[in-house]
Amino acid sequence: MQSVKDPTATRLRILQVAAGEIINNGYKAASLANILANSGVSKGALYHHFPSKLALGHAVFEELYVDRFQHFWGFPLENEAPIQALCDFFLALPSQITEDEMTQGCPVCSLAMEMSAEDECFRSQVQELFEWLCKRVQAAFVLAQQNGQLKDGVNLEASARFIVASIQGVQMQARYMEDKAKVSETLIAVVDYLKLLMR
Amino acid sequence: MQSVKDPTATRLRILQVAAGEIINNGYKAASLANILANSGVSKGALYHHFPSKLALGHAVFEELYVDRFQHFWGFPLENEAPIQALCDFFLALPSQITEDEMTQGCPVCSLAMEMSAEDECFRSQVQELFEWLCKRVQAAFVLAQQNGQLKDGVNLEASARFIVASIQGVQMQARYMEDKAKVSETLIAVVDYLKLLMR
Incomplete structure (x- = not known):
């Protein structure tokens, strides 16, 4: 040894x-x-x-994926105008990552699909991390609302979960779309949606 | 034998x-x-x-998945008021499927994530089927536009791709969310988005 x-x-x-x-x-x-x-x-x-392999997998998630994920999303969401920062972030993203990185996508999404049904620990790790993201997006909406930038009647929690769903779908599209420019168009539609919610 | x-x-x-x-x-x-x-x-x-196993997998997709998928989505999208039918379909969905079916989600989404990077035939099968769905949703928007129901300035193709992305994300959330009522809330947000695009 x-x-x-x-x-x-x-x-x-x-x-x-x-x-x-x-x-x-x-x-x-x-x-x-x-x-x-x-x-x-x-x-x-x-x-x-x-x-065990499972213990190794859980540790990879807990000690590497969580930090990388929170760092990646913290960048726009810790901004003092987070909705605008999120829009800028989405629009800039395609030019800031390689085509391979785009195809590979978010490893948390991959694990969510592959392992949620088979391992309760992975499932709860994935859920906790995406719930963190939903809460952060929701907090961004709250801030926009306090600043009078949000339209009336927006359901903050549901809209945050919807934004996260659309990003998860963009990740899925990036896996199978040959034409990566189309993935960028979906990201632009996410930004258009965010703008629809703003005054 | x-x-x-x-x-x-x-x-x-x-x-x-x-x-x-x-x-x-x-x-x-x-x-x-x-x-x-x-x-x-x-x-x-x-x-x-x-x-081979691969030939069997491709045949499962081509001969079973495609039909089931097009049948599933054809129901709302062949309606003469397809956007309204899509909204009704999303709102009714959680009460029409079992919790197990919700967790299992769409097998096309699962294959998209698992096999797109590893097998070109699966990747192109998945892409073709989701492109079919995007085109059908886009056709629904065109019809709504012709009927004067759609707001001005909506990018039909990007909005259709965004709707499909959000549904793909709902599928992903259904895999890992313990609380299935939250998945229904995301579906309600999809409907709210569709309504935002209508007059």
């Missing part, structure tokens, strides 16, 4: 390689052999840190 | 059992052993009709 000089670094290395493997192949088809080969750690070291 | 008395019936039996297996487990985890056991056909008969 390979000696583990820095267990924290080894653990992080395993998580990062496993995240890449899950993003590329899905959780079920993710190969522990690939993770061992690409991280350069021994099987013993892997099982020392993660007793 | 089991004698095949009615090849057409055997073929259809295999397709139907395979569709169930793919819906329950995903394409990659679908087990040919389960399909053989549950259809009661021999391995020889299976390979006589479908030379």
